[in-house]
Amino acid sequence: MKIHDFAIGPNPARVRIALAEKGLASDVTFVPVDLPGAEHKQPAFLEKNPTGTVPVLELDDGLFISECTAITEYLDNLDGNPVLTGRTPREKAVIHMMQKRAESELIDAVGIYFHHATPGLGDKMLAYKSPDWDGRQAWGERSRDRAVAGMRYFDKVLRDQPYVAGQAFSMADITVWGGLAFADFARIAIPEDCAALAAWRARVAERPSVRSPAG
Ligand SMILES: N[C@@H](CCC(=O)N[C@@H](CS(=O)(=O)O)C(=O)NCC(=O)O)C(=O)O
Numbered sequence: 001m002k003i004h005d006f007a008i009g010p011n012p013a014r015v016r017i018a019l020a021e022k023g024l025a026s027d028v029t030f031v032p033v034d035l036p037g038a039e040h041k042q043p044a045f046l047e048k049n050p051t052g053t054v055p056v057l058e059l060d061d062g063l064f065i066s067e068c069t070a071i072t073e074y075l076d077n078l079d080g081n082p083v084l085t086g087r088t089p090r091e092k093a094v095i096h097m098m099q100k101r102a103e104s105e106l107i108d109a110v111g112i113y114f115h116h117a118t119p120g121l122g123d124k125m126l127a128y129k130s131p132d133w134d135g136r137q138a139w140g141e142r143s144r145d146r147a148v149a150g151m152r153y154f155d156k157v158l159r160d161q162p163y164v165a166g167q168a169f170s171m172a173d174i175t176v177w178g179g180l181a182f183a184d185f186a187r188i189a190i191p192e193d194c195a196a197l198a199a200w201r202a203r204v205a206e207r208p209s210v211r212s213p214a215g
Contacts, residue, residue, distance in 0.1 A: 003071075004031045004048060005055035007215060010107060010182035012055045014068040015075075016213035017174050018084060022075050025214035031058075038124045052128075068178075069099060072171050084171045091165075098157075098165040098172035105150030106179030109143045114186040116140030144188055150179070155194035162200075169207070177204055 003019075005012035007030070019025050033039050033054050041052050049056045049066040057065040057074065065071055076082040086092030114120050115129060117140025130136060154176055157164060164172040180190065180201060190197065204210055 001027055001060065002029045002031050002058040003055050004033050004058065006033055006035045009054065010178040010185065011068055013181060013213060014174050014178045015055045015071050016215050017209045018072045018075055018171065019214035020209035020212060021084060022079070024075055028214060030215050036121045036124060038128060041128045069171065095165040095170045095172050099175045102164065102172055102175035102179055105153060106147055107175060107182055109147035109150060110179055110182040110186050110188060112143035113140045113147060113188065114182070117144065118186065147183060147188055148191065151190055151194055151197060155197035158196040158200045173204060177210065
């Protein structure tokens with residue numbers, strides 16, 4: 001298997017952590033994509049993933065799978081023991097729900113702020129970000145506020161349970177972890193009073209897969 005990604009990126013980190021959790025790090029070759037150079041917006045890459053984002057998993061038969069959740073579901077089920085995405089219908093549904101909230105209310109909100117209210121990945125990317133749209137900055141700043149609200153939401157969730165989707169570590173935790181890492185990079189401060197989120201983060205930081213993700 002190959003993974004086309006951007007080694008320091010928060011979304012690629014979601015898959016790198018999942019690979020380490022599943023013990024699959026040695027089964028994958030990483031192919032770097034030059035995001036600051038806008039390689040992911042060129043025709044050759046868009047053939048792999050029309051949404052123009054990384055990571056993308058390339059299977060040995062040539063199939064390309066994008067979206068961290070889809071890639072994680074694939075990796076998690078290879079050994080018939082889906083510990084990250086849920087074993088029962090109930091587990092799968094709750095993990096899917098919480099990971100989607102972690103995407104829309106946290107990591108993707110940080111991404112919109114980063115790309116549209118800051119210089120983001122740099123000048124070469126400007127052409128791909130509707131430069132003439134005068135609402136872009138405001139949208140980016142509103143997204144930063146949405147991300148902070150998302151942090152508060154997950155802090156509330158984690159007051160009553162050890163992990164984002166319940167009693168066990170899952171794909172949803174990996175997505176929240178990526179969102180907080182992206183927030184750090186984009187200089188969005190985690191509210192001081194989010195004590196449960198901070199305690200959860202310290203615990204997750206001790207996981208071998210987080211200390212040493214694949215790659
Ligand atoms: N929903 C997508 C999000 C992927 C994503 O946004 N990836 C970022 C990479 S990183 O910022 O997380 O490193 C990207 O390709 N951004 C490029 C762009 O938005 O132009 C997924 O789950 O894979």
